[in-house]
Amino acid sequence: MPRCRSWRPTRVGLQTPQSSAPGTDRRQWRRCRAKVEPGQVRCAECARALVEHPDVEVRRMVAMEVDVSRQALEVLLCDPDALVAACAAQTAGARDAEGGARVGQD
Ligand SMILES: [Zn+2]
Numbered sequence: 001m002p003r004c005r006s007w008r009p010t011r012v013g014l015q016t017p018q019s020s021a022p023g024t025d026r027r028q029w030r031r032c033r034a035k036v037e038p039g040q041v042r043c044a045e046c047a048r049a050l051v052e053h054p055d056v057e058v059r060r061m062v063a064m065e066v067d068v069s070r071q072a073l074e075v076l077l078c079d080p081d082a083l084v085a086a087c088a089a090q091t092a093g094a095r096d097a098e099g100g101a102r103v104g105q106d
Helices: 044-051 056-063 070-077 082-105
Strands: 007-009 029-031
Touching: 007 044, 044 056, 044 070, 056 070, 056 082, 070 082
Parallel strands: none
Antiparallel strands: 007 029
16 A cells, blocks of 8 residues: 655644745654555645645645646635636646647547
């Protein structure tokens, strides 16, 4: 069974509006090692914690990930921060274009 490779914000991290980048501060981030389904790199709890993170930069980072889950992306598309929502829309658009190209190649 593969394990989640995501960083998860700690309680302190979730109360820090301007948090450090994932993995740089042990008080704000810890590594998650939860079991995930094959093919997944992030568990549902980490995904939820990241898309609801108070720091806009963290949400924007998730919105730009190429392998962000569809579920997380849908939450970020409705993000109150316009920039986060725009990044999510861009990622969703790129993914749709890629999917279309793959269908064309088959
Ligand atoms: Zn996790």
